[in-house]
Amino acid sequence: MIDSSLNLQAILGLPTVQPGDDLAALLISALRAQGGLRPGDILCVVSKVVARAEDRFVDLADVRADPTAVKLSRVVAKDPRLVHLILGESQAVSRVAPGVLIVRHQLGFISANAGIDASNVGRDGDWVLLLPKDPDASARALRQRLEEAFEAPIGLVISDSHGRPFRKGTQGVAIGLSGLPALLDKRGEADRFGKILEHTELPLADQIAGACDLVAGASAEGIAAVRLRGLSWQADESARAADLHRPATKDLYA
Amino acid sequence: MIDSSLNLQAILGLPTVQPGDDLAALLISALRAQGGLRPGDILCVVSKVVARAEDRFVDLADVRADPTAVKLSRVVAKDPRLVHLILGESQAVSRVAPGVLIVRHQLGFISANAGIDASNVGRDGDWVLLLPKDPDASARALRQRLEEAFEAPIGLVISDSHGRPFRKGTQGVAIGLSGLPALLDKRGEADRFGKILEHTELPLADQIAGACDLVAGASAEGIAAVRLRGLSWQADESARAADLHRPATKDLYA
Numbered sequence: 001m002i003d004s005s006l007n008l009q010a011i012l013g014l015p016t017v018q019p020g021d022d023l024a025a026l027l028i029s030a031l032r033a034q035g036g037l038r039p040g041d042i043l044c045v046v047s048k049v050v051a052r053a054e055d056r057f058v059d060l061a062d063v064r065a066d067p068t069a070v071k072l073s074r075v076v077a078k079d080p081r082l083v084h085l086i087l088g089e090s091q092a093v094s095r096v097a098p099g100v101l102i103v104r105h106q107l108g109f110i111s112a113n114a115g116i117d118a119s120n121v122g123r124d125g126d127w128v129l130l131l132p133k134d135p136d137a138s139a140r141a142l143r144q145r146l147e148e149a150f151e152a153p154i155g156l157v158i159s160d161s162h163g164r165p166f167r168k169g170t171q172g173v174a175i176g177l178s179g180l181p182a183l184l185d186k187r188g189e190a191d192r193f194g195k196i197l198e199h200t201e202l203p204l205a206d207q208i209a210g211a212c213d214l215v216a217g218a219s220a221e222g223i224a225a226v227r228l229r230g231l232s233w234q235a236d237e238s239a240r241a242a243d244l245h246r247p248a249t250k251d252l253y254a
Numbered sequence: 255m256i257d258s259s260l261n262l263q264a265i266l267g268l269p270t271v272q273p274g275d276d277l278a279a280l281l282i283s284a285l286r287a288q289g290g291l292r293p294g295d296i297l298c299v300v301s302k303v304v305a306r307a308e309d310r311f312v313d314l315a316d317v318r319a320d321p322t323a324v325k326l327s328r329v330v331a332k333d334p335r336l337v338h339l340i341l342g343e344s345q346a347v348s349r350v351a352p353g354v355l356i357v358r359h360q361l362g363f364i365s366a367n368a369g370i371d372a373s374n375v376g377r378d379g380d381w382v383l384l385l386p387k388d389p390d391a392s393a394r395a396l397r398q399r400l401e402e403a404f405e406a407p408i409g410l411v412i413s414d415s416h417g418r419p420f421r422k423g424t425q426g427v428a429i430g431l432s433g434l435p436a437l438l439d440k441r442g443e444a445d446r447f448g449k450i451l452e453h454t455e456l457p458l459a460d461q462i463a464g465a466c467d468l469v470a471g472a473s474a475e476g477i478a479a480v481r482l483r484g485l486s487w488q489a490d491e492s493a494r495a496a497d498l499h500r501p502a503t504k505d506l507y508a
Binding site for chain 1: 258259260262263264266349354363364418420422425437458460461465468469485497498499500506507508
């Protein structure tokens, strides 16, 4: 899995990404100033910058809340237009409370507000930012450009920060990926004492997103990408972020 | 939070820890062979080795399941003696299903089987391994010895791997800590665009445990400790792992 040492490098110098920007070109330029990418590196890119480049902005002034959203907005004490957008991005509502609206996103994961970001959008007025439409596809496209630029096979993870049951604080998770496994299944392997491991599935892409969140998430400077170097991993062209989702029918807390 | 580069170093060469071993001395010796500890380093130690050193082994042959445990064991299809031990370590049962027993541990977190490890104990017979009795105290004691040996103020995290709702796989969390904050509260701080961050609490100790799990958890070689270097953090002598727990009354999924 790892030789023994892992390096996480925040990719500095990325400008504030705007709709229509060539994010791959911006990343390539920033990476060039910090040693580029080598074979086996994994680049973790924060979903927000992908969403900005893909112009996933919505002006709440353009949104008309339907009656379902208006009714729910009273329960959760949120702007009915925002609630309308959240429901539009969701498969199902998971939990509601004053100030809280937790849903199963159309992409399959459970998160507050369908990942819609209202706090850090950087526009005047009531703009919000939806998640990328198809983060696995975004990861694939970014990865292809980066692999061409650096002539190196890499993995690419698009991360978001989710709250979680039981424990305080938000944590980085993978909402898109390309080139690497989402999940490593160690079940059936013998442990170091020769017994069989019963339950060990390792959510590799989430672990990577979480480690990068330790670097990126804490910074007020808005670090948008982190390079992870030193991990041994097998290429996987078929993995998708949804591999990490427990189906609702098998989730005791859904 | 971070300059720009973070290094995670697996601490190799630790022997299989046995009850009564001086774990601090073993860690000091292994660390000396890998550059020791510097001021600001954080050492993450896997709970299992702490539990082994503290002789938290129980022989199931010595356990007599009470009627509650016997009854519950039929629901969860587990050894009634193991269920008895799990209930003894717990405040409350959270969810049950065939093969699944999720509880609120006496220490306050929610996890499967109260963290009791039956898969990787390394003893003949029906031995299992409980979690350390007081992981914050264990962290404090280890930290003191390590700080003396390396003449450097450090942080110490004791990690365990927990399953989680919604998403597959296990993830490293902090069950004990000393010297560093458990949680960073960024609420009320302005984001890079000047708006006020609404919800951002960063579970620093969990993020560290998760990053170290990426290094340690994946290895069949049983990496028991990981050194994290390059993070900027403020010393905190009053933080405890329980700072990370959301109270049951505020948890929509408890």
